[in-house]
Amino acid sequence: MSKLKKQILIGFLLVLAVLKFVIVPVLEWQDEKVAQINTLGQQLSKGTKLLAVQKELELKLQALQAQKGDVLPMLTTDEPSATQFQLQVQRKIDELMAKHELNVQNVNWLTPRPKGMAVEHRLEIRMTGGLKEYLALMIDIEQQKPKLAIVEVNSLISNMRPAGYTLGRVNGRLVISAWQQGEAR
Numbered sequence: 001m002s003k004l005k006k007q008i009l010i011g012f013l014l015v016l017a018v019l020k021f022v023i024v025p026v027l028e029w030q031d032e033k034v035a036q037i038n039t040l041g042q043q044l045s046k047g048t049k050l051l052a053v054q055k056e057l058e059l060k061l062q063a064l065q066a067q068k069g070d071v072l073p074m075l076t077t078d079e080p081s082a083t084q085f086q087l088q089v090q091r092k093i094d095e096l097m098a099k100h101e102l103n104v105q106n107v108n109w110l111t112p113r114p115k116g117m118a119v120e121h122r123l124e125i126r127m128t129g130g131l132k133e134y135l136a137l138m139i140d141i142e143q144q145k146p147k148l149a150i151v152e153v154n155s156l157i158s159n160m161r162p163a164g165y166t167l168g169r170v171n172g173r174l175v176i177s178a179w180q181q182g183e184a185r
Contacts, residue, residue, distance in 0.1 A: 082112060082119070082121070082180065085121065085178070085180045086109055086121055086123075089121065089123060089148070089176075089178045090107065090123065092144065092148075093107075093123065093125065093141070093148075093176065096137055096140050096141065097125075097127065097137065099140070100129070100133040100134070100136050100137045100140070101129060101130070101133055102127045102128070102129035102130075102133055102134060102137060103127060103128045103129055104125060104126070104127050105126040105127060105128060106124075106125070106126040107123065107124070107125050107126075108123075108124040108125075109121065109122070109123055109124075110122040110123070110124060110175070112180075115179065117181065118179040118180060118181055119179065119180045119181075120177050120178075120179055121177070121178050121179070121180060122151070122175055122176065122177050123175070123176045123177075123178070124173065124174070124175050124176075125173070125174050125175075125176065126171075126172070126173050127171075127172055127173075127174075128169065128170065128171050128172075129169070129170060130167065130168075130169060130170070131157055131160070131167040131168050131169065131170045132167050134155070134170045134172055138150055138153075138174070141174075141176060146178070146179070147178075147179070148176055148177070148178050149176065149177045149178075150174055150175070150176055150177075151175050151176070151177045152173075152174070152175035153172070153173070153174055153175075154172065154173040155170050155171070155172040155173070156170065156171045156172070157169070157170050158170075158171070
């Protein structure tokens with residue numbers, strides 16, 4: 001190879017080395033900075049939008065807090081202890097069971113769970129009785145104030161005879177939720 005060709009090849013290799021080790025890292029660094037600037041611009045845009053609607057959000061927050069003050073007493077009871085609360089709920093359920101002439105087989109309180117500003121207590125009841133009374137009990141439970149809610153239903157219906165005009169008997173299991181204000185105790 002001639003000397004000129006060697007010098008051209010060496011020059012070309014130097015240009016490639018400069019591109020690889022100087023220009024490419026600078027371009028990568030610039031791309032990273034552009035991506036960071038775009039991210040910061042998006043965050044700034046979101047922040048600006050939030051500041052623009054800040055007053056509206058504060059008004060909505062105040063309205064929700066006022067509604068919470070109205071709704072919370074309808075949903076919860078402020079009993080001082082979980083035991084007293086559970087006794088109160090169980091008395092109410094016992095009254096409803098007696099009213100509807102249903103036979104209680106088993107009553108079991110499940111572990112309480114915190115739910116925001118309240119604690120959810122769950123009562124599991126196994127019972128037997130007439131289907132009509134069972135359905136009436138479910139309606140009465142759902143209409144209670146403070147609110148009780150049936151969250152799980154399992155029923156086995158037997159002896160249903162349309163010709164005899166009987167709805168039959170039910171062997172059922174209900175899980176009822178009740179809410180107590182405050183922290184889990």
